[in-house]
Amino acid sequence: MEPDPAAQPDPAVQIEGLRKVYGSRTAVDGLNLIVPRGQVFGLLGPNGAGKTTVIKTMLGLVRPTAGTVQLLGRPSTDPKSRAQVGFLPEQFRFHEWLTATEFLDFHGQLYGMRAADRRVRIPVALDRVGLAHRADSQLRTFSKGMLQRIGLAQAILNAPRLLILDEPTSGLDPVGRREVRDLIVDLRAQGVTVLLNSHILSEIEQVCDQVAILDLGKLVWEGRPDRLASERIEVTAEVGDVSEAALAEARALAPDLGFADGTLRFTAPGDALIADVVAALVTHGARLYSLQRQRPSLEDLFVRLVEGRDV
Amino acid sequence: MRTLALARFTFHEAIRKKIVVAAVSLTLIFLALFALGTHFAVRELETSTIIIPSVKPILVSQLLLTGVWITSLASGLLAIFAASGTISGEVENATLHAIAAKPLPRWEIVVGKWLGLATMVTSYTIVVAGIVIATVWMRAGYAGTSPHLALLALSMQTLVLLSLTVLGSAWFPSLATSIGVFMLHAIAMAAGIQEQLGFVLKNQTMQDAGLYVSLVIPSDAMQKLAAAALQNTTGATLTMPGPFSVLAPPSPWMVAYAALYIVLCMLIAVARFDAQDL
Numbered sequence: 001m002e003p004d005p006a007a008q009p010d011p012a013v014q015i016e017g018l019r020k021v022y023g024s025r026t027a028v029d030g031l032n033l034i035v036p037r038g039q040v041f042g043l044l045g046p047n048g049a050g051k052t053t054v055i056k057t058m059l060g061l062v063r064p065t066a067g068t069v070q071l072l073g074r075p076s077t078d079p080k081s082r083a084q085v086g087f088l089p090e091q092f093r094f095h096e097w098l099t100a101t102e103f104l105d106f107h108g109q110l111y112g113m114r115a116a117d118r119r120v121r122i123p124v125a126l127d128r129v130g131l132a133h134r135a136d137s138q139l140r141t142f143s144k145g146m147l148q149r150i151g152l153a154q155a156i157l158n159a160p161r162l163l164i165l166d167e168p169t170s171g172l173d174p175v176g177r178r179e180v181r182d183l184i185v186d187l188r189a190q191g192v193t194v195l196l197n198s199h200i201l202s203e204i205e206q207v208c209d210q211v212a213i214l215d216l217g218k219l220v221w222e223g224r225p226d227r228l229a230s231e232r233i234e235v236t237a238e239v240g241d242v243s244e245a246a247l248a249e250a251r252a253l254a255p256d257l258g259f260a261d262g263t264l265r266f267t268a269p270g271d272a273l274i275a276d277v278v279a280a281l282v283t284h285g286a287r288l289y290s291l292q293r294q295r296p297s298l299e300d301l302f303v304r305l306v307e308g309r310d311v
Numbered sequence: 312m313r314t315l316a317l318a319r320f321t322f323h324e325a326i327r328k329k330i331v332v333a334a335v336s337l338t339l340i341f342l343a344l345f346a347l348g349t350h351f352a353v354r355e356l357e358t359s360t361i362i363i364p365s366v367k368p369i370l371v372s373q374l375l376l377t378g379v380w381i382t383s384l385a386s387g388l389l390a391i392f393a394a395s396g397t398i399s400g401e402v403e404n405a406t407l408h409a410i411a412a413k414p415l416p417r418w419e420i421v422v423g424k425w426l427g428l429a430t431m432v433t434s435y436t437i438v439v440a441g442i443v444i445a446t447v448w449m450r451a452g453y454a455g456t457s458p459h460l461a462l463l464a465l466s467m468q469t470l471v472l473l474s475l476t477v478l479g480s481a482w483f484p485s486l487a488t489s490i491g492v493f494m495l496h497a498i499a500m501a502a503g504i505q506e507q508l509g510f511v512l513k514n515q516t517m518q519d520a521g522l523y524v525s526l527v528i529p530s531d532a533m534q535k536l537a538a539a540a541l542q543n544t545t546g547a548t549l550t551m552p553g554p555f556s557v558l559a560p561p562s563p564w565m566v567a568y569a570a571l572y573i574v575l576c577m578l579i580a581v582a583r584f585d586a587q588d589l
Contacts, residue, residue, distance in 0.1 A: 022588075059412040061589040082414040089408040095320075097327055109316035110413040154409065 010073030012037045012162045012193035013058060018067035020053050020217075027053040029217035031067070035195055035210075037161075040188050042208035042225065043197040044302060050217040051197050052090060055166055058195075059087055072161055083112065086160035090167045090197070092151040096140035100131055100150055103139060104157055111158040125153040130179065144171040152180065156187070163187060164195045169203060181207050201299045213305055221305055235274055237264040238289040239281060246284030250277045313415045317423025318430065325393050325431045334389050338439055341385070345378050346446050353451045371451045372543035376555035378443035379541060383465055383534045386436040390473040391492050394428050396485035397477055398580075402589055403484070411589055418581040425477055425577060429470055436469045437462055444541070455541030464540065467569045468533035472496060474576035475528065481583040499524055499531035510559040518559065525561065529569045532561040 013035035020028040028050040035041045045051045056062040058069050060076055074081035098106065101122055108118040126132045129149040134142070139150065148171045155163060165184075169177040177200075184194050184207050198204055204211060205225050213221040240262060250264070251257045253276050257266035264281075268274045271293075278288060325331055352374055356367050398421070401407040411420060440462055448454040455461060472492060479488035506521020508514075525532040539560030 056589065061408060061411055063586065063588060079414045079416045082412060085412075085414075087409065087412040089405065089412070091405045092409060093404050093406040095324060095406065097324070106316065106320055107409070107413070110313055110410060110415060112313060112414060151409075 010037075010070065011035055012039075012072060013041075013195065014070040015054070015058075016068050018054065018057060018069060019065045020050070020057060020062060021065045027217055028057070028064075031214070031217070031219055033212055033219060033222070035193060037193050038188065038191050039209040040184055040194045040196060040207050042204040042211040043195060043214065044201070044204060044211055045214035048216075049214040051214055052166065053217075054214070055164055055195070055197060058164065059085070084158070084161040086155035086158060086163045088151045088155040088165045088168055090170070092147070094139045094147055094150070096142075097138060099136050099138050100126060100142075100153075101135045103150060104154055107154040108157055113158060121157055121159070125157045128156060128183065129153045145173060145176050148172055149176070152183070156183075160192060162193045162195065164197075166197045167199065168196070169198065169200060177203070201302055213302065215305070233268045233270070233274065234294040235264075235266050235268055235277075235291065236294070237278070237281075237291045238262060239264055240287040240289065242281065242286045243284050246281045246286045249280040249284065253277050253280060313413075314419045314423040314426065317410075317420060318426035321397070321424045321427025322430050323427075325428055328393060330392050331389065331431070334385065335435075338385060338435075341381065342439065342442055342446075345381075345443060349374060349378075349446050349450050356451075368453065368543050371447065371453045372455070372541070373555065374451075375444065375447040375453065375455065375541055376538050378447070379440055379461065379465070379537060380534070380555045382436065382440045382443055383468055383537065386432060386439065386465065386469045387472045387496055387530060388493070389435060390428070390432040390469050391476050391489050391496070393432065394473050394476040395480060395489035395492070397424050397428065398480040398584060399483060399488065400480070400485045402587070408589060417585045421477065421481070421577065421581045421584050425474070428473055428477070432469045432473055433466050436465050440465050440537075453543075455543075457540040461537040461540040464533045464537035464566065467566055467573075468530050468537070470573050471528065471530045471533060471569050471576075474573040474580075475530075478576040478580040478583075481580045481587070495528045496530050499528045500534075503531035503535055507558050525565065526568070529565055529572055532565045533569055536561050536563070536565060 011034045013033070015031055015033040018028050018031040018033075019026070031050075031054065033054075043051050043054070053062055057064050058071060058076055059082060060079065069076040071081040072084055076082075094103065095106075104122045104125060105118055108122065113121065123132065123135070126135050129152050131146060131149055131153065134146065139147065142150065148168070152165075152168060155165065168184075169180050172180060181203065184196065187194055188209075194207075196204065196208060208225050211221075211223065211225045212219055242259065242262075242264075247257070247259055250266075253273060254266040254268060257264060257277070259265075266277065268277070274291075274293065278291065282288060353371065356362065356370060359367075362370070396403075398407075401410075407420070411417065444454050444458050444461070448458075475495070476488060476492045479492055482488075483491065502521045502524035505517050506525075509517025509519075509521065535557045538555055539557040542556050
């Protein structure tokens with residue numbers, strides 16, 4: 001069922017002026033960020049960018065030097081703010097003497113779930129991560145990928161409204177990664193907000209509605225991942241019978257358009273402009289033999305951003 | 312509810328630790344040897360014509376005090392080593408992150424862990440000391456003047472050491488915590504001996520030094536209180552004290568002080584852990 005936006009006016013996460021200093025090192029420097037409800041929000045950044053500190057601050061694991069964080073409308077300093085939050089830490093360590101069911105039962109109790117709810121939710125969570133057949137196995141017998149899955153199960157056990165996943169697919173094989181992506185998409189369809197911290201940029205590109213890139217503790221870019229990628233489409237077209245009128249109209253649409261030896265080159269912010277340029281050329285009698293769109297990967301753009309170049 | 316869940320979890324985790332399994336195994340050996348030793352010692356005392364009758368109860372009392380002293384040492388060490396990594400260790404290996412991210416205040420984590428460990432070490436203390444007292448009572452019909460107070464005092468000693476260890480664990484790594492608390496306990500035992508000697512020698516400075524150390528760490532004072540509750544109170548004790556006898560027993564108010572000490576340790580541990588970045 002779609003959530004009623006009017007009934008949920010607060011964003012899932014609202015960070016204002018967040019600053020965290022460790023000794024002489026500033027991990028987060030005046031961060032302002034809003035994660036809207038119902039989205040999959042990607043947090044990107046190189047090692048040391050401050051992503052994990054931001055996540056830990058949200059969850060009350062780290063005390064901010066300055067600034068505030070609100071989770072689902074409550075200040076993160078209030079433990080109740082985490083009542084509807086699920087969290088999978090990056091380096092989740094397990095008490096491996098527990099069985100999968102005992103492990104989830106313990107975490108269910110920490111969520112404050114009643115015994116009857118735990119009895120219902122634990123099999124659901126195990127089934128959701130593909131571990132229903134290992135419910136009574138001790139965690140010490142689990143593979144690394146299975147441990148990651150049981151970590152995910154504890155994160156979704158309380159049917160969270162906000163799910164924070166720190167590198168959720170590390171240790172998983174391609175099938176496992178796909179299952180996690182499917183899980184994230186399913187949760188979004190149920191109205192759950194997912195905050196995803198991942199180094200796998202293709203993963204971010206595939207599932208995130210919104211992305212924030214941090215570098216040196218500051219927000220350097222925020223927006224839709226497709227927008228980030230589409231801003232730099234480089235187009236190369238092989239054309240013939242190009243008239244001056246056709247070039248003039250195409251240049252009116254793409255000012256950086258160049259033409260030499262039957263090859264047109266220009267950049268476009270999106271596919272719509274490429275289509276318009278092609279239409280203008282064809283309308284004036286030009287022949288289009290080939291067209292190549294060179295779209296830099298999110299990874300290329302991410303590297304350029306954190307190296308300080310403009311997108 | 313969540314505090315109790317953490318307590319149960321900590322208890323079950325603690326009894327699986329190798330150090331606890333080893334301690335329990337060795338304790339069983341100790342109890343067997345103690346029972347055997349008590350049996351033969353009492354039999355010799357019953358049949359001996361060399362030992363004068365008025366001394367026999369004193370020797371039985373010394374036998375009991377020896378067993379209780381070993382129990383208090385073992386339970387104290389168990390408390391220290393079982394709890395030394397309870398906070399710092401779990402922060403280091405990151406098992407605490409998923410727990411602390413749950414909707415519960417941090418004091419519940421500290422208190423829950425303390426409750427679980429306290430249940431374990433107090434059970435150990437009461438059961439082992441109870442078996443020691445019962446062994447002597449069954450064989451020689453002697454259980455001191457107040458075995459219940461002795462069990463209470465021994466439990467308090469264990470809880471003092473446990474609470475101090477939990478406090479240390481909020482600051483320092485496991486090894487540093489266990490060494491630090493053990494050394495403090497050793498200083499307390501040394502000061503306790505000095506205090507008793509000061510009583511015999513009528514030296515007020517030595518007695519005061521023992522008292523001041525007891526205020527810093529009241530673990531040995533609790534052991535002395537337990538010994539005082541179990542030792543034979545006839546006049547012979549005062550003229551022929553054994554190594555575990557207490558000539559100047561601590562005030563019963565020391566139990567209240569130890570309780571306050573435990574609460575203070577926990578309050579400081581909670582405040583420290585609450586302000587800590589994980």
